[in-house]
Amino acid sequence: MRVATTRRSALVFGVGAMLVGSMLTGCGSSSDRPADSNGPVTLTVNLFGNFGYKDLYAEYKKSHPNITIKENITDFNGHHKNLQAHLLAGAGTADIEAIEVNQVVGFRPQAAKFVDFLSYGVNRDQWVEATWRRATGQDGTGLFGLGTDIGGLALCYRADVFKAAGLPAERDAVSKLFTDWNSYIEVGKQFQAKTPDKNVNWFDAGSNVFNAIVNQSQKNAYDESGKVIVEANPVVKQAWDTTVAGIQAGESAGLAAFSPQWNTGFQKGQFATVTCPSWMMAYIKDNAPETAGKWDIAKIPGTGGGNWGGSYLTVPKASRHQQEAVELAKWLTAPQQEKWLFTNKGNFPSDQALWSEPEVAGFTDPFFSSAPAGKIFSESVKSLKPQITGPHQGEIGNAIGNALQSVEQGKATPDDAWKRALADVKNLAG
Amino acid sequence: MAVLTKPRVRATHVAPRARHGLRYRLDVKGAPYLYIAPFFLVFGVFGLFPLVYTGYVSLTGWRADTPGSEDTFVGWRNYADLVHDPFFWNAVKNTIGIGLISTVPQLLMALGIAHLLNYKLRGRTFFRMGVLLPNVTSVAAVTIIFVQLFGRDYGMINWFLGLFGIGHTDWQAGTLSSWIAISVIVTWRWTGYNALIYLAGMQAIPFELYESAALDGASRWKQFWMITVPMLRPTILFTVIVSTIGSLQLFGEPLLFNTSQTPTTGGSQHQFQTLALYTYDQFWQKFKYGYGAAISWAMFLLIALFVVVNLVAARRMRGADAS
Numbered sequence: 015m016r017v018a019t020t021r022r023s024a025l026v027f028g029v030g031a032m033l034v035g036s037m038l039t040g041c042g043s044s045s046d047r048p049a050d051s052n053g054p055v056t057l058t059v060n061l062f063g064n065f066g067y068k069d070l071y072a073e074y075k076k077s078h079p080n081i082t083i084k085e086n087i088t089d090f091n092g093h094h095k096n097l098q099a100h101l102l103a104g105a106g107t108a109d110i111e112a113i114e115v116n117q118v119v120g121f122r123p124q125a126a127k128f129v130d131f132l133s134y135g136v137n138r139d140q141w142v143e144a145t146w147r148r149a150t151g152q153d154g155t156g157l158f159g160l161g162t163d164i165g166g167l168a169l170c171y172r173a174d175v176f177k178a179a180g181l182p183a184e185r186d187a188v189s190k191l192f193t194d195w196n197s198y199i200e201v202g203k204q205f206q207a208k209t210p211d212k213n214v215n216w217f218d219a220g221s222n223v224f225n226a227i228v229n230q231s232q233k234n235a236y237d238e239s240g241k242v243i244v245e246a247n248p249v250v251k252q253a254w255d256t257t258v259a260g261i262q263a264g265e266s267a268g269l270a271a272f273s274p275q276w277n278t279g280f281q282k283g284q285f286a287t288v289t290c291p292s293w294m295m296a297y298i299k300d301n302a303p304e305t306a307g308k309w310d311i312a313k314i315p316g317t318g319g320g321n322w323g324g325s326y327l328t329v330p331k332a333s334r335h336q337q338e339a340v341e342l343a344k345w346l347t348a349p350q351q352e353k354w355l356f357t358n359k360g361n362f363p364s365d366q367a368l369w370s371e372p373e374v375a376g377f378t379d380p381f382f383s384s385a386p387a388g389k390i391f392s393e394s395v396k397s398l399k400p401q402i403t404g405p406h407q408g409e410i411g412n413a414i415g416n417a418l419q420s421v422e423q424g425k426a427t428p429d430d431a432w433k434r435a436l437a438d439v440k441n442l443a444g
Numbered sequence: 445m446a447v448l449t450k451p452r453v454r455a456t457h458v459a460p461r462a463r464h465g466l467r468y469r470l471d472v473k474g475a476p477y478l479y480i481a482p483f484f485l486v487f488g489v490f491g492l493f494p495l496v497y498t499g500y501v502s503l504t505g506w507r508a509d510t511p512g513s514e515d516t517f518v519g520w521r522n523y524a525d526l527v528h529d530p531f532f533w534n535a536v537k538n539t540i541g542i543g544l545i546s547t548v549p550q551l552l553m554a555l556g557i558a559h560l561l562n563y564k565l566r567g568r569t570f571f572r573m574g575v576l577l578p579n580v581t582s583v584a585a586v587t588i589i590f591v592q593l594f595g596r597d598y599g600m601i602n603w604f605l606g607l608f609g610i611g612h613t614d615w616q617a618g619t620l621s622s623w624i625a626i627s628v629i630v631t632w633r634w635t636g637y638n639a640l641i642y643l644a645g646m647q648a649i650p651f652e653l654y655e656s657a658a659l660d661g662a663s664r665w666k667q668f669w670m671i672t673v674p675m676l677r678p679t680i681l682f683t684v685i686v687s688t689i690g691s692l693q694l695f696g697e698p699l700l701f702n703t704s705q706t707p708t709t710g711g712s713q714h715q716f717q718t719l720a721l722y723t724y725d726q727f728w729q730k731f732k733y734g735y736g737a738a739i740s741w742a743m744f745l746l747i748a749l750f751v752v753v754n755l756v757a758a759r760r761m762r763g764a765d766a767s
Contacts, residue, residue, distance in 0.1 A: 091707060095728050098508060120731075123511040152511070268614075273703040275596060284597075405509040409730070412706045419704070420712035423617035434713060441531060442730045 055338050056082045058108035062093035065112065065162065065325070066296070066359030070351055074342065081338060090114070090272070100330075101127050107330040109339035115324040116408030118148050118159055123405070125151035128158035129329040134340045136160065144400035145364050149326050159326030160347040161364035163355070165291030166394035167226055167320040170298065173310040173383060175286045179209040185312045185385055192315035195227055195256045202265040205286060216265035218276060218285040220257045220422055221415030226289035227253035228411075229401070230320035235411075235439075236404035242443045244410060245436055254414070258428045261421050268422035271415065277301050289314065291322040292362035292391045299360065299381050311385040319397045324364055362391045369396065406443050413438035495744075502738035508731030522738035532739065534714055535722040536746070538623070542698075542718065543691030546627035551683060554635050555676075558642035559668060572643065575636030583633070583696035590629045591703060616702065622716040629697045634690070638683050645679035646672060681758050685751060692747045695720035719743045 059067070064087065071083045086108065088096060094117045100106035101124050113121055121128075132138070138146040141161045149159030169192075173183040181201070182188060192198040202216035217223055228234045231249045235242060244250050260266060267285045269276040279285055280302040288294065290311065298309065314320065327343040329336060345351065352363035357377055368374050369392040377388030417435035420426040426434065502523070505516040526532050561572055578586070593600045594615040602612045615625040649672065657667050673680075698716050699707050708725035710717025717725070723743060727736025 090705065091729070098731060099728065102508075120509065123509060270704040272705045274591070275703065278598060406730075409706075412709075416704070416706060416709060416712045420617075423614055423712060425617050425715075426713060431713075437530070438709075441529075 052080055054080050054082065055335050056084060057110065057335060057339055057342055059083060059085045059110040059112075059342075060093065060097070060108035061085060061087050061112045062090045062114065063087065064300075066355050066361060067346065069358075070346060070354070074345060078341075081342070083342070094120075097121075100332075105332060107332045109329065109333040109335055110343050111328050111330060112162070113159060113326045113328055114408070115148065115165070115321075115326070116403070116411065118326050119403045119407060120405040121158070121328075122150070122152050125156060125158045127331055129331055129333075129336055129340055130156040130158060131160060131329075131340065131344075132157050134344070136344065140367070141364050142366050142395075142398060142400075144321065144398050145324070147400050148403065149328075159328045160343055162325045162327055162347055162352070163293060163361035164364035164395055165293055165321055165323030166362055166391040166398075167229065167314045167322055168290045168292070168387075168390050168394055169287055169312045169314045170290035170294060170309055170382070171287040171312060172283060172285075172305075172308055174308045175209070175211075175214055175283065176205075178211065179205050179286070181205060181208075183310070185310050185383075188310070189313035195223075195253075195315050198223075198315040199256060199260045199263065199265065202260055203263050206264055209286070214283060215267035215285050216287060217260065218267050218269050218279055218288050219271045219415075220261050220266050220268075220418035221271050221411075222289045223260060224253050224257045224414060224418060225322055225411055226314060226320065227256060227316060229322045230314075230317045231401070232399050233402050235407055236402050238402060240404055242404065242406070242410070242439060244414075244439050250414075251432075254418075254428075254432060257418060258421060261418065262428075266422050268419070270419055280305065283308075289322075291324075292356075292387070293323055293360065295379065295382065295387065296360035306381045307383060309381060310383040311387055311390055313390065314394065317397070319394045321395060321398055321401070356388075360387075362395070406439075409442050410439050413442065498737045498740050501733055502735075502741050504734045506733040507735070508733070513734075518734065522735050523742070525735065526738055526742055531714060531717070531722060532742075535710075535717050535719045538710065538714075538716055539692055539694065539718045539720075542623050542626055542630075542694060542716065543688070545623055546630040546694075547684075547687045547691050549627075550631045550635050551638060551680070551687065553631070554638035554683070555642055555673075555680075557635065557639040558646055559672065561639065561643050562646050572640065575639050577636065578633050579637040581633070584700060586633060587629055587697050587700035590625070590632075591701060594625050594701075616711055616716075619713075619715040622701070622711055626694075626697050626701055626716055629701070630691070630694070634687070638687070641683055642676060642679060645676045649675045677761075681754075685754050688750050688754060689747055692743070692750060693720050694718045695724065699724075719746070 061067075067085065071085070074083070075081065093112070094114065097107065097111050097113070098121075101121075136157060138157050140146075145161040145164060146157060147154075149161070150156055151158070169188075171188060176183040176188065181204070182191065191201050205216050228250060231253075233243070233247060233249065235244050235247070235250070237243045237247075267279055269279045269284065280298055281304065283305065288298075295311075298305070327347060329339045329343055333339050347365070349363070349365050349368055352361075352365050353368055353371065353373055355361045356363050356368075356374055360379070363369070363374065373388075375388045375392050376386075378384040379387055414435045416438070417426070417431040420434070421428055421431045503517060503519060504514065505518040505521070506513050557575060561568070561575070565571060594602075596602065596612060596614045596616075599615075601615075606612070613621055615621045653671050653675075654667055657671060662670065695718065698710055698718050698721050701716065702709070702711060704712075706729075708717075708721055708729045710721050719739070720743065723736055723739040726732045726739060730736075
């Protein structure tokens with residue numbers, strides 16, 4: 015789940031946070047006075063997008079009448095920034111805070127400021143190693159985040175647009191079109207030549223193609239020792255070159271991911287394919303409901319798997335109602351609720367036991383031409399190997415995404431853009 | 445201020461002091477300080493302390509990704525790094541560039557509008573209030589609307605330019621195009637404010653000057669240049685200094701103008717990343733607290749430098765005038 019909305023709140027908050035951060039450091043209050051277990055308790059939940067929890071809160075209230083839940087949604091950037099600032103200040107965190115998968119490693123140095131779920135009877139084998147490993151302390155012990163969803167990779171495409179360009183539109187045939195990423199770019203060239211509507215491009219943004227490619231690799235921006243290896247890792251440069259080849263062939267719509275223009279692109283059908291983590295299904299449905307039935311889902315090029323996105327729920331120790339918050343977080347990430355979230359909201363469960371359950375594996379959605387989404391995403395994550403990540407994983411991806419964007423904008427040569435990306439990476443990690 | 449008022453208080457109360465007791469003397473001597481105390485107290489807590497504390501942080505190697513780095517004293521290293529940081533100098537360049545494009549036309553326009561508003565117009569109050577309206581709207585709201593107007597594919601400005609055969613501009617993409625777009629937003633918000641200040645200044649100019657100039661046969665245009673502008677000089681100086689400080693602190697507009705996932709980078713190549721944005725980026729996005737604090741202080745010094753240059757230039761001008 016990764017939803018960027020307006021940045022107004024980020025600004026307003028950020029300025030406030032700057033004050034709080036510089037003023038209150040060191041005088042944080044930690045009043046973890048135990049509350050009466052039956053007295054009325056208000057739990058605050060801070061999220062960075064719509065997790066689809068609204069109906070579940072009402073359900074929870076039925077069995078826990080004394081609990082009132084207040085949800086607060088901030089945009090992606092603002093949310094993680096606020097959390098970091100509030101941890102620093104030692105005050106202001108909610109009872110439950112969500113953290114995205116690429117951000118979670120950046121919070122490992124602060125693992126001690128979160129509740130360790132292992133001491134609350136959570137079994138981490140509920141998730142694959144790739145998932146729980148990221149939410150442990152820096153020494154690999156403890157568990158400060160409960161996996162909610164996971165972003166298994168597939169390729170979402172507009173079947174109608176494919177047909178118009180004379181490409182096979184049926185999903186198995188489409189999956190066979192791309193054996194690897196180079197053939198994906200090659201088919202893109204055919205598409206650009208044949209599509210009758212010249213306002214449609216092959217893909218939405220170079221950054222999304224690049225992300226999908228590197229997310230299939232075990233080693234991306236970091237090596238085992240925690241060193242940044244963007245420059246040294248051939249996988250990254252290859253992914254860059256492949257993406258640039260597509261951009262130079264005019265295949266990119268050049269719509270910065272998660273920008274309002276990108277949202278409009280879904281509605282106006284400005285691109286034929288989009289690399290599609292499972293949470294993207296919900297994003298497309300929310301954003302472009304009028305395109306229902308025109309979409310379909312095929313296997314992702316390359317390894318046919320990979321992971322992009324997903325989230326964790328954490329309980330900061332500053333919470334005054336740790337016990338209640340932990341209970342709610344555990345309940346929200348329990349199999350029953352995760353299953354409901356997938357079939358109703360499209361967030362694929364990170365709980366691995368669910369992947370083979372008929373309700374999940376057999377899930378189809380008419381919005382996506384009844385493609386066997388459950389089967390596709392289950393297969394995509396089953397082969398998942400733990401990816402080596404580091405604290406700046408997300409920001410490194412963003413820096414390279416920006417560099418790709420400057421190539422799309424025609425404002426930089428690929429060589430200059432690559433150099434700038436490396437300079438950006440050096441600036442944030444060094 | 446305190447230094448200035450003290451002697452006066454003492455002077456006027458010399459006589460009573462001899463006749464009254466300690467409490468009266470305390471009241472007379474102490475009360476003024478007490479009255480101004482709230483300002484200095486609030487300033488101390490919300491102004492001075494953060495300033496000093498930021499100065500302290502800027503001398504540490506504190507960053508979120510390194511546990512235990514809070515109190516690692518690194519001396520001037522952050523400042524030394526700053527001198528060799530291409531992103532910092534890029535931000536300085538962007539700040540000054542956007543500052544010039546947004547301030548110069550803005551003040552000239554404000555002067556023109558003030559001049560027009562100074563005429564006897566029907567519904568004068570309405571127009572005078574009208575020009576202030578953009579200023580009371582929030583930066584966020586204005587910028588979000590302008591971002592829509594400056595949209596690449598479906599924006600109104602590109603549509604309008606298209607009527608004249610000008611191809612679509614990706615306003616965020618280019619250096620100059622993004623600077624212009626941001627300057628338009630700033631100009632929209634602040635022109636009216638400056639116009640009203642000029643108007644107030646104009647109304648303080650004695651009417652007789654215009655009358656005698658008119659008798660001497662000076663045209664309206666000549667009156668404007670020979671009377672209005674010279675008489676407005678202190679007002680103009682004030683607006684120049686305030687706008688300079690404002691443009692050096694430019695933050696909200698470039699932040700919100702960027703619609704990508706990384707609002708603090710100022711575009712795909714940092715082409716509109718201002719100093720304030722870079723500080724924020726390093727401090728609250730990359731969580732390099734020590735380095736971010738150092739940029740913050742460098743920015744403070746830069747602003748102080750600009751203000752001093754402004755004042756010296758103004759004094760020179762006045763000196764040249766007097767001789």
